Amino acid sequence: MTLRMKLYGTPLSGHAHRIVLALSFLGLKAEIVNVNLREGEHHTDAFRAINPEGKVPVLVDGEVTIYESTAILTYLGTKYDDGTWLPRDPVLLAEVQKWFIWSASELAPGAARARITRLFGAPFDLATAQEIGRAFLEKLNRSLDGRDFLVGDRATFADVAIYSYVAHAPEGGLPLEPYPHVQAWISRIEQLDGFIPMPKTPAVAA
Structure with missing residues (x-):
């Protein structure tokens, strides 16, 4: 077919x-x-x-x-989608879009850039990327304090947009142990029906 x-x-x-x-x-x-x-x-x-x-x-x-x-x-x-992953409620939809924006403005130049710099030799300043990455992980950890997912009471595409580079942040030299709410959230995402992992690549020494 x-x-x-x-x-x-x-x-x-x-x-x-x-x-x-x-x-x-x-x-x-x-x-x-x-x-x-x-x-x-x-x-x-x-x-x-x-x-x-x-x-x-x-x-x-x-x-x-x-x-x-x-x-x-x-x-x-x-x-x-029927509104489950991309909410139809305007307030919830706006919240999802906010995380979409942050995925580009804070996650990409931070944890994502640190990862490709360490793993693939991308020509970025690793220390700067890691600093941005830590700031975003701190924000994410605060946002997840007292809640299971980023928007509403269930997983949405906001979580999907943020998950991959956060889960693989250690490959960019950003350990997740300081962020317990982030670690718990990662575990919840990975337990969702239909979850597919991204392959892990061992991080090189900083």
Whole structure:
């Protein structure tokens, strides 16, 4: 059977893992197309014809192509969800969007950047990324004090947008032991029906 959806990504990308989780939680099937970033496949003309930005993930759903991970989450939640993962209530939806914004403005330049700097030699300042990462983990820990999930009383795409890079923050030299509420939240996410782990890569020495 030919699948309607294709997801272009790479197994160690937290951005792509968000979409793997979202598809699984929604019960949707997609053909996974692994893009070899080390070999520069994302910079080829063939891939840029799919995403001119030359980045993963990219979701192709029939005639529709969406890139940028939180945009894909918004698309999937709007088209295929019943309001469980992407709330229809305007206040709750605004809260989800807030975490989407923070995933780009604080999580990406912090824990995510520290991780790719240590694991893959990305040309960023590790100390700065770790400082930003610790500040975000402290905020996340405060936000989870007294609550199970980030928005409302159940898991939403806000949790999906934040989970992958936070769970893998130790790979960027950011231990999670100082953040007990974050650790408990990670455990709750990993116990959800449909959860799929992202492969772990041993972090190199700082």
